[in-house]
Amino acid sequence: MSNASQPTVFSAEQYFRMQPAPATLDQDVAKVRAFVTRQKKDGRPVVLVTSGGTTVPLERNVVRFLDNFSAGTRGATSAEYFLQAGYAVIFMHRQFSLQPFSRHFSHSTNPFLDFLEIGPSNPMSPIEPGSSDDGETVKVLPSMRRELLSVLRQYHAVQRAGTMLTLSFVTVDDYLFMLRAVAQEMEPLGRTAMFYLAAAVSDFFLPTQKMAEHKIQSGKGSLQIEMDQVPKILKPLRDDWASEGFIVSFKLETDPNLLIPKARQALERYDHKLVIGNDLNRRKFEVVFVEKDPTSKSGYQESWVRLPEGKQEIEEEMIKKLVEMHEQYMHGR
Numbered sequence: 001m002s003n004a005s006q007p008t009v010f011s012a013e014q015y016f017r018m019q020p021a022p023a024t025l026d027q028d029v030a031k032v033r034a035f036v037t038r039q040k041k042d043g044r045p046v047v048l049v050t051s052g053g054t055t056v057p058l059e060r061n062v063v064r065f066l067d068n069f070s071a072g073t074r075g076a077t078s079a080e081y082f083l084q085a086g087y088a089v090i091f092m093h094r095q096f097s098l099q100p101f102s103r104h105f106s107h108s109t110n111p112f113l114d115f116l117e118i119g120p121s122n123p124m125s126p127i128e129p130g131s132s133d134d135g136e137t138v139k140v141l142p143s144m145r146r147e148l149l150s151v152l153r154q155y156h157a158v159q160r161a162g163t164m165l166t167l168s169f170v171t172v173d174d175y176l177f178m179l180r181a182v183a184q185e186m187e188p189l190g191r192t193a194m195f196y197l198a199a200a201v202s203d204f205f206l207p208t209q210k211m212a213e214h215k216i217q218s219g220k221g222s223l224q225i226e227m228d229q230v231p232k233i234l235k236p237l238r239d240d241w242a243s244e245g246f247i248v249s250f251k252l253e254t255d256p257n258l259l260i261p262k263a264r265q266a267l268e269r270y271d272h273k274l275v276i277g278n279d280l281n282r283r284k285f286e287v288v289f290v291e292k293d294p295t296s297k298s299g300y301q302e303s304w305v306r307l308p309e310g311k312q313e314i315e316e317e318m319i320k321k322l323v324e325m326h327e328q329y330m331h332g333r
Contacts, residue, residue, distance in 0.1 A: 008228040008229070009228075009229050009231075010228065010229070010231050011231055012180075012231045012232075012233060012235075012236045014231070015176070015230075015231045016176075016177070016180070018207060018208070018209075019173045019176075019177075019207070019208060020173065020208060021173075021177045022169070022173070022174045022177055022178065025177055025178065025181060028167050028178060028181070029181050029182075029185060031165060031167070032090065032165065032167070032181070032182050032185045032186075033185050035088070035090065035162075035165045036185050036186055036188070036189065038162065039088040039163070039189075040188065040189060040192075044086065044087065044088045044163070044192075045086070045087050045088070045189075045192040045193070045194065045326065045330070046087065046088045046089075046090065046186060046189055046192065046193055046194070047082050047087045047088070047089055047090070047193075047194040047195070047196055048090045048092060048182055048183070048186065048193075048194070048195050048196065048197075049075050049078055049079045049082065049089055049090070049091050049092065049196045049198060050075060050092045050093070050175070050179065050196070050197050050198055050199035051072040051074070051075020051076055051079070051091065051092065051093040051094065051097060051098070051198055051199055052070050052071070052072035052075065052093050052094025052097030052098075052199055052200070053067060053068040053069070053070035053072075053094055053097075053199065053200040053201075053202075054068075054094065054169065054170075054171060054172040054174070054175045054199065054200070054201050054202045055067050055170055055171050055172070055202075056171070056172055056202050056204065056205050056206060056227070057171055057206070057211065058206060058211065058212070058216060058225065059211055059212045059213070059214060059215055059216060060208065060211050060212070060213045060214075061213060061214055061215065063215040063216075064215070064216055065171075066202070068200050068202070069200075070094070070097070070199070070200035071097055071098055072093055072094055072097030072098040072099075073098055073103070074198050074283075074315060075091070075093060075097075075098075075196075075198040075199065076091075076093070076097070076098040076099050076100050076103045077100075077103065077313055077315040078196060078198065078315045078318065078319055079091050079100040079164070080100045080101065080154070081315055081316050081318075081319035081320075082196075082319055082323075083100070083154075083158055083163060083164060084154075085319060085320075085323045087163075087194070087323075088163040088164070088165075089163065089164045089165070090164075090165050090167065090182060090186075091164060091165065091166045091167070092166075092167045092168075092169065092175075092178060092179070092182065092199070093166065093167070093168055093169075093199075094168070094169060094170065094199070095168040095169065095170050099166065100155075100158075100164065101151055101154065101155040101158075104147070104151050105148075105151075110147075114144075115140055115141055115144040115148055116138050116139065116140060116141065117138075117139050117140075117141050118136050118137070118138065118139075119136065119137060119138075119139045120135060120136060120137070121135055121136055121137035122137070167182070172201060172202040172205050172230060173205075175199065175201060176201075176230070176231075176233060179233065179237070180233075180236075180237075180241055183195070183237055183241035183242040183245070184241050184242070186242055186245065187241065187242050187243075187244075187245075189245075190244040190245075191244050191245075191246065191329055191330045191332075192330055193242060193244070193245040193246065194245065194246040194247075194248065194322070194326055195237065195242065195245050195246070195247045195248060196248050196322075197247070197248060197249050197250060198250055200252075201230065201233075202230055203229065203230055204227035204228065204229060204230060205227060205228060205229075205230050206225065206227050206228070207228060210226075232269075232270070234247070234249060234266070234269075234270035234272055235269070235270050237272075238270055238271055238272050246273050246274075246325075246326050246329050246330075247272035247273050247274070248272075248273060248274045248275075248276060248322065249266060249270075249272060249274070249275050249276070250275070250276050250277075250278060251263045251266060251275050251276070251277045251278065252278045252280060252283070253277070253278070253279060253280065254279075254280045254281075256279045256282075259277040259278075259279055259288065260277060260288065260290060260302060262277075263275035263277045263288070263290035264290060264300050267290065267291070267292055267300070273291065273325075273329070274289060274290070274291045274322075274325070275289075275290045275291075276288070276289055276290075276318070277289075277290055284307070284314060285306065285307045285314060286304055286305065286306040286307065286314070287304075287305050287314065287318060288302050288303065288304050288305070289302070289303040289304075289305060289321065290302050303321070305317050305318055305321060
């Protein structure tokens with residue numbers, strides 16, 4: 001990676017004029033519009049949860065790309081607790097990252113096949129034409145039924161209520177175009193809209209006109225790529241796309257001494273509602289909510305949220321606090 005010169009800084013407007021929109025954007029927008037219209041009619045608050053990481057393609061015919069480590073755990077977990085709190089959720093996630101409900105049975109934790117066993121089929125059950133089960137059927141292990149049933153009940157309740165819409169992205173271009181479009185569709189919701197921006201978004205990208213058309217060949221030896229900065233999206237989100245929305249961003253740091261200062265800087269720069277600070281090594285056990293507070297000497301207020309004893313997911317406590325804050329915001333307090 002070359003550091004010979006400073007990367008170009010693009011405004012959001014320049015970025016959207018320069019980069020290609022996702023091919024499915026219009027179809028996704030239509031789904032969001034119908035979903036938001038229904039939730040507004042029902043008087044239900046709506047939260048956009050973004051989740052997972054974004055890729056940065058290095059070629060137009062993509063073989064190589066840059067990625068990050070995010071699996072989407074926080075976003076998928078938080079979406080479930082928002083649904084339990086009565087919110088409608090637009091879950092905008094990285095393709096193949098963790099999703100609400102199915103996250104409980106991922107390939108690495110509770111693999112789904114470990115919940116199942118082969119047993120004799122019921123001779124009284126009808127056999128579908130063309131099937132060949134050899135007298136066997138699939139059953140859930142008795143030890144696993146309670147856990148699976150609990151998750152399945154919640155999932156079916158959400159499906160029946162129609163309170164979750166899922167959208168997927170892969171690249172940073174996909175993410176930014178979709179975020180803008182979804183925010184604009186949520187704008188009529190006013191203060192009942194929340195934006196919970198938990199996705200790990202790339203800070204740098206390679207403009208389309210700088211990309212190689214085909215696979216970069218390894219035979220050329222060392223590879224030097226000069227990337228440009230992804231435009232800061234919080235400002236247009238706050239000022240133009242969803243000016244009344246309750247906007248929550250995240251700040252991840254590896255140096256705990258930088259966590260609160262960086263969160264304060266973000267609030268000062270973008271003037272949104274809240275920054276949730278995460279220390280890389282402590283993020284599953286504690287986070288800090290940083291917001292502006294004109295009554296305090298510093299002009300800011302910090303509230304630590306910690307995982308209670310006996311609980312397994314800090315997101316439950318985070319969403320409880322956010323729902324309380326959003327309630328106050330919706331009522332003008």
